[in-house]
Amino acid sequence: MRSVKIARTIIELNTLLNQYRISSTIGFVPTMGALHQGHLSLINESKMQCNFTVCSIFVNPTQFNDKKDLERYPRTEDEDLKLLKEANCDLVFLPSVLEMYPEPDKRVFDFGTLDKVLDGEARPGHFNGVAQIVSKLFDIVKPTKAFFGLKDYQQVLIIKALVKQLNFNIEIIACPILREKDGLAMSSRNALLNVSERKLAALIPQLMSSIPSLITAGYSFNRILLHFETKFLANGYNLDYLKLANAQTLQIENDFTDNHQQIVLIACFVGKIRLIDNLLL
């Protein structure tokens, strides 16, 4: 097993990376750490498609609209490095907040509908912070391809729009959601659930996976929404939103159609922990 190289500053990163920039295709997996199998599947995909893989671990303060959420976000650096070493990741970038924000980043981005609905509406400023840090990391790492998980479906569309709006010569690879045995989408936040909350959380994939058969049975989207709300209420946790959208534009839609691909997106609070998931129809 090769040891994974570690860079904590941009200068260290360039010292380790510059020699590979011409001869190698560089794959990049930006993360906030607390790595799980979902992250590792991105590392593996990068290793399949590129011959040098960089993973960044940085809990980006500017994308947290909720201070408490930022404070409680899990940080497991030693375990993360162990997993990245086992995954044969070539280089890990672990910058400090001051290294990434020597000056406050005052940029305001605009992605039309994409950043105004769903989590863009529920978490004001979240995607602006995501665009700030991802554009900075793209500038610093200068990858050939970057890998993102489809659990954050809206984020993937925004990153693709960012790359187009800023002329980044980077291919964005969207990778499938990985799930626990009970179907719960893998997320660093799952580690924050207590045992009973963790059990309850399984209701999300159960309900989501039931949607196709409910559609076949002729249920309208509003009927399904009502069904979800009842179930969540009965189990005592809060549905933040359940929405139907055009899978390309994320325009919110009222009911199912065969004219274009649609996606159902869900966000809910299990205790204090906010979880999201989605289902492409």
Next chain:
Amino acid sequence: MRSVKIARTIIELNTLLNQYRISSTIGFVPTMGALHQGHLSLINESKMQCNFTVCSIFVNPTQFNDKKDLERYPRTEDEDLKLLKEANCDLVFLPSVLEMYPEPDKRVFDFGTLDKVLDGEARPGHFNGVAQIVSKLFDIVKPTKAFFGLKDYQQVLIIKALVKQLNFNIEIIACPILREKDGLAMSSRNALLNVSERKLAALIPQLMSSIPSLITAGYSFNRILLHFETKFLANGYNLDYLKLANAQTLQIENDFTDNHQQIVLIACFVGKIRLIDNLLL
């Protein structure tokens, strides 16, 4: 004389440039064309400090707050290429508007005081457009050093702030103002002046260069401003602004001080043509 390489697309640029990225230091001179000796002095400085020099020619629509100004801005591509060939520039990047803006750039930048005073106030949106295009060009060219003329003093400070705010690993080199025989600061816009306007324009450097002796003579800044206004009025053209500022922060100041370096900045209209100049005290 080597022939200068020409790239009109980002892909062409990378094809020509990638081979030099590791072994060479890349110097970059972004321009809007209509090249004059001032631009060529930036090319020469780049060739002194770097071993591969890229010049971009792109009249950036997003930095023109005045459509008429954009339409009348001089475009002299053939002459520019001839001059760059004579200057032994290695590579010229001549992108189309669609190549630079495949999607509208919706970013809004904020540089504190720097982009709110002087030309930031007189030309709303101008520096936001400058920040958009320069950050895009920096991402595309990825230079070691970039060279800018001090005639656009406020622009130089904003570019330095941009580089810090966005973590660009690029050194910004500010180069002295080049002047015509009669002292007029070299500018592409000078070509738009008719003969009588061109004669009148010499008043700007005459008045600016008189400031140090006026200060020595004990004149206050307001007294000097009045003196300027009278002279301009007498010659029948409009002073847009004459301002005294902190040379580092561009905070506007009311009178001279020895506590820190100051700069006098001027913008005025000779006929329809807006000219700027400055004098570091």
